[in-house]
Amino acid sequence: MSQSLRSSIGQVTPRVDGISQVCGAAKYVDDYHMEGMFYGRTVRSQIPHGVFESLELDDAFDWSDVYVATADDLPGPNHVALICDDQPALVPIGGTIKHFAEPLAVIAAPTQEKVEAAFLHLSAKVTELIPLFDPQDSLSKKIVIHGEDNILKEIQFARGEQDIEQALAACDLVITGDYQTGAQEQMYIEPQGVVAWWQHETCFVLGSMQCPYFVHRALKELYGLDDDQVVVKQAVTGGGFGGKEEYPSILACHATLMARKVGHPVKMIYDRSEDILATTKRHPAQIRHRLGIMADGTIGAMDVDLLFDGGAYTTLSPSVLSRAVIHACGPYRCPTVNVRGRVVATNHPPHGAFRGFGAPQCTFAYARQMQKAAHKLEIEPEEFHRRNMLRVGDVTVTGQKLKESVASEKVLDAVLQQAREPRPQVPSVGNSSNVARGQGLCFYFQGSGFSGNRESVIKARLSVAAMADGTFEVRSAATDIGQGAQTIFAQLAATELGVQLSSIVICNADSSRVPDSGPTVASRTCMTVGALVQQAAQKVREELQRFAAERPLENSGLSDIAQVYCVEHGELEHFVTFEPDPKLNWDAATFSGDAYPCYGWAACLTEIAVDLDTYEVTVERLIHAIDVGQAINPMIVKGQIEGATLQALGWALCENVVYQNGQIASGRLADNVIPTFVDAPEMETLIVEEPYSSGPHGAKGVGEIPIDGPAAAIANALTDALHRSFDEVPMLPERIAELVNQVGRQGDRT
Amino acid sequence: MKIELTVNNQVHTVEANPVSRLLDVLRVELGLTGTKEGCGEGECGSCTVLMDGQPVNSCLLPVAQAMNRDVRTIESLKDNHRLHPVQDALLQFGGGQCGICTPGISLIAASLMESEPDASRERIRTLLAGNLCRCTGYQSIVDAIESALQHGESAS
Numbered sequence: 001m002s003q004s005l006r007s008s009i010g011q012v013t014p015r016v017d018g019i020s021q022v023c024g025a026a027k028y029v030d031d032y033h034m035e036g037m038f039y040g041r042t043v044r045s046q047i048p049h050g051v052f053e054s055l056e057l058d059d060a061f062d063w064s065d066v067y068v069a070t071a072d073d074l075p076g077p078n079h080v081a082l083i084c085d086d087q088p089a090l091v092p093i094g095g096t097i098k099h100f101a102e103p104l105a106v107i108a109a110p111t112q113e114k115v116e117a118a119f120l121h122l123s124a125k126v127t128e129l130i131p132l133f134d135p136q137d138s139l140s141k142k143i144v145i146h147g148e149d150n151i152l153k154e155i156q157f158a159r160g161e162q163d164i165e166q167a168l169a170a171c172d173l174v175i176t177g178d179y180q181t182g183a184q185e186q187m188y189i190e191p192q193g194v195v196a197w198w199q200h201e202t203c204f205v206l207g208s209m210q211c212p213y214f215v216h217r218a219l220k221e222l223y224g225l226d227d228d229q230v231v232v233k234q235a236v237t238g239g240g241f242g243g244k245e246e247y248p249s250i251l252a253c254h255a256t257l258m259a260r261k262v263g264h265p266v267k268m269i270y271d272r273s274e275d276i277l278a279t280t281k282r283h284p285a286q287i288r289h290r291l292g293i294m295a296d297g298t299i300g301a302m303d304v305d306l307l308f309d310g311g312a313y314t315t316l317s318p319s320v321l322s323r324a325v326i327h328a329c330g331p332y333r334c335p336t337v338n339v340r341g342r343v344v345a346t347n348h349p350p351h352g353a354f355r356g357f358g359a360p361q362c363t364f365a366y367a368r369q370m371q372k373a374a375h376k377l378e379i380e381p382e383e384f385h386r387r388n389m390l391r392v393g394d395v396t397v398t399g400q401k402l403k404e405s406v407a408s409e410k411v412l413d414a415v416l417q418q419a420r421e422p423r424p425q426v427p428s429v430g431n432s433s434n435v436a437r438g439q440g441l442c443f444y445f446q447g448s449g450f451s452g453n454r455e456s457v458i459k460a461r462l463s464v465a466a467m468a469d470g471t472f473e474v475r476s477a478a479t480d481i482g483q484g485a486q487t488i489f490a491q492l493a494a495t496e497l498g499v500q501l502s503s504i505v506i507c508n509a510d511s512s513r514v515p516d517s518g519p520t521v522a523s524r525t526c527m528t529v530g531a532l533v534q535q536a537a538q539k540v541r542e543e544l545q546r547f548a549a550e551r552p553l554e555n556s557g558l559s560d561i562a563q564v565y566c567v568e569h570g571e572l573e574h575f576v577t578f579e580p581d582p583k584l585n586w587d588a589a590t591f592s593g594d595a596y597p598c599y600g601w602a603a604c605l606t607e608i609a610v611d612l613d614t615y616e617v618t619v620e621r622l623i624h625a626i627d628v629g630q631a632i633n634p635m636i637v638k639g640q641i642e643g644a645t646l647q648a649l650g651w652a653l654c655e656n657v658v659y660q661n662g663q664i665a666s667g668r669l670a671d672n673v674i675p676t677f678v679d680a681p682e683m684e685t686l687i688v689e690e691p692y693s694s695g696p697h698g699a700k701g702v703g704e705i706p707i708d709g710p711a712a713a714i715a716n717a718l719t720d721a722l723h724r725s726f727d728e729v730p731m732l733p734e735r736i737a738e739l740v741n742q743v744g745r746q747g748d749r750t
Numbered sequence: 751m752k753i754e755l756t757v758n759n760q761v762h763t764v765e766a767n768p769v770s771r772l773l774d775v776l777r778v779e780l781g782l783t784g785t786k787e788g789c790g791e792g793e794c795g796s797c798t799v800l801m802d803g804q805p806v807n808s809c810l811l812p813v814a815q816a817m818n819r820d821v822r823t824i825e826s827l828k829d830n831h832r833l834h835p836v837q838d839a840l841l842q843f844g845g846g847q848c849g850i851c852t853p854g855i856s857l858i859a860a861s862l863m864e865s866e867p868d869a870s871r872e873r874i875r876t877l878l879a880g881n882l883c884r885c886t887g888y889q890s891i892v893d894a895i896e897s898a899l900q901h902g903e904s905a906s
Contacts, residue, residue, distance in 0.1 A: 676879045677874075
């Protein structure tokens with residue numbers, strides 16, 4: 001009997017891994033216990049810049065069962081492999097400490113209590129050096145801490161016939177804005193952690209992570225091992241948001257080094273404070289944006305200068321900057337642009353990947369600029385957007401002609417139409433009647449997947465296998481970190497194979513069992529890796545159908561055919577490798593061409609109330625329209641949009657990473673407040689679908705885009721409510737009060 | 751010292767320091783790893799368990815204070831093979847993403863079905879304000895709990 005199954009594409013389907021989660025049965029890294037396991041902890045610097053002279057152990061303490069590992073224990077090169085190899089796994093004795101909470105040594109003991117006690121009985125002897133914190137000081141080489149000029153990465157590109165200054169001079173109006181945005185902690189609720197052990201000459205790591213093959217490569221290089229001598233397995237992961245993209249490599253270096261020394265498995269789980277103090281955050285940014293407008297309300301020129309604080313090491317800053325500069329001019333037509341971005345080194349802990357990856361900072365700046373332009377022109381912001389927005393056939397600032405999948409008009413229409421509907425229940429605004437209200441719009445976009453030709457370099461690979469029990473296994477290194485990758489892959493595979501969702505097994509992201517499908521980043525998992533799942537499933541289906549055609553099996557379902565096939569031939573596995581689209585061209589030297597395979601389009605409209613006694617902001621309404629191409633699972637898409645939106649509101653209104661002398665002073669959850677149930681508005685989420693022809697069923701990315709726009713929508717609403725220009729993130733009550741009480745800025749409505 | 755604990759209707763005797771965190775005793779001594787640690791300082795609520803029906807942060811509670819009390823963890827919520835209506839609703843509405851906050855939130859929601867079955871959305875939000883979720887934006891969780899309260903047993 002051939003199965004007639006309704007495709008689950010576009011249908012709400014519960015998470016395939018959901019039951020184990022709601023029952024508390026899902027095993028996260030801290031839930032694993034291994035026989036004879038030791039507990040490890042990292043010894044970190046207490047200064048932002050200096051020389052590590054020695055590690056002092058208190059003689060009065062019983063060190064008999066405590067192990068201490070330093071850089072001297074490393075057999076090979078002392079670096080954590082990533083883009084540049086400038087970050088050591090551990091600062092060597094005599095080496096330079098470049099940031100607060102930098103790893104100096106690892107200790108381990110048979111119990112958690114013993115390792116905590118030992119931790120209090122050792123100290124690092126250091127010689128302090130003058131630290132560098134201000135990115136402007138870094139730029140002016142006040143002190144040089146990286147290379148010859150402190151610049152971790154610089155990208156500059158220009159478009160148009162004219163020189164930017166001439167083009168701006170030819171405009172009828174030039175708006176110059178200076179914007180600042182703060183760092184942001186990912187604050188996944190499960191802190192970072194791994195368990196590591198060695199068997200013979202093979203190194204094993206089980207951990208909370210986004211990218212098992214990043215960890216795999218770092219360990220291979222650290223110990224000089226072959227591919228099959230390193231096995232990295234993802235445990236169920238309690239959130240990532242970019243924070244578990246590059247950092248787990250460092251933790252895995254430490255835990256494996258210690259496990260090698262102890263000869264037992266070693267578990268290392270960060271406590272919340274260590275996680276906040278030591279791991280990467282969103283790059284703080286300073287952006288100068290000059291926008292030239294013609295009298296008819298069209299954009300004539302844009303000049304954008306970005307300065308990001310990279311912190312002490314390169315980490316992923318070059319990639320973050322790349323995404324930032326491509327998004328710096330927004331979803332608008334503009335004949336002349338000049339964009340320069342620089343990430344500079346400071347003695348702050350390294351900044352790195354966080355959902356949005358450079359786009360939220362830029363979106364904040366350009367969306368404020370466009371609001372100011374509309375105000376000067378005395379037209380509604382939506383009218384300004386419509387006059388300038390990119391549509392099919394238009395060319396972006398990198399010279400990319402948009403051939404399809406442009407939902408600029410649709411997303412704007414969607415939020416404006418929704419705004420005419422009655423709003424949901426409004427939370428009460430304190431007890432105050434002294435309230436100012438305002439409305440703010442942000443229209444924006446984000447490239448889906450990797451920029452340029454990165455996918456061609458990665459050559460993502462995965463397989464789908466037909467198994468003897470009639471199930472089909474998807475074997476990819478894409479991790480589910482809560483975003484629903486397993487469910488989406490199961491839906492894509494089941495649909496392609498024409499089998500029940502329950503016939504699909506998603507193989508754990510374990511480097512000994514799955515090929516390298518690239519990292520779980522850049523809103524690429526559904527669009528790029530999902531397309532490969534579809535292709536591999538298609539190959540399996542076609543082969544099984546050919547097999548069935550020669551036997552009395554034509555009318556059997558694919559699961560039944562698979563069982564017969566496996567009896568005769570054993571498991572059937574088909575691999576696929578990413579093939580670049582020959583129609584896409586990118587020149588990395590000039591930053592010109594097809595920057596992304598496609599873009600997602602978005603609009604966010606907020607209505608806020610500011611309590612004029614406390615300056616607290618209540619978001620009374622938030623309408624968010626996001627174009628995702630095709631929602632494979634609307635429940636999961638809605639969850640991605642709502643979750644990212646609230647993270648954006650946190651960044652805009654309450655999350656404040658405070659640095660004091662290079663140390664993060666907001667080192668606890670109580671100090672680094674994230675939004676709670678009562679802070680979150682009732683969101684009106686609109687899924688817009690403008691299909692992308694190469695995405696699975698038309699799907700594009702959704703993971704990151706919704707985090708880019710809400711902060712600017714809030715700033716535009718605050719500006720509307722209070723007639724001051726809100727150009728900084730976060731907009732804390734004390735900063736709002738300061739602006740309101742500033743004399744001489746009355747009446748600035750932009 | 752020996753400490754007698756009633757957890758999920760089972761009596762356990764464990765050897766523990768009376769000031770050990772209830773969280774550690776549950777996870778390490780009793781192997782009930784469904785209770786999660788997110789911050790260790792009572793801020794995130796991931797370690798929520800019910801004690802005599804009331805939610806408590808097990809990371810802040812010395813185990814001695816749980817003696818002679820009825821402790822319930824996430825492992826007890828499912829009735830044999832049948833999900834609790836709250837668990838079912840969280841699944842149907844996408845109320846869990848990474849899942850680390852889900853056990854704590856599920857327990858509070860389950861206690862709410864007993865104590866305040868008529869709770870409004872705003873009331874649900876207030877009662878859960880001590881439980882942080884970084885993935886969902888909370889809305890799907892509120893939707894799920896609201897549905898579970900409205901439909902009770904019929905949700906499963």
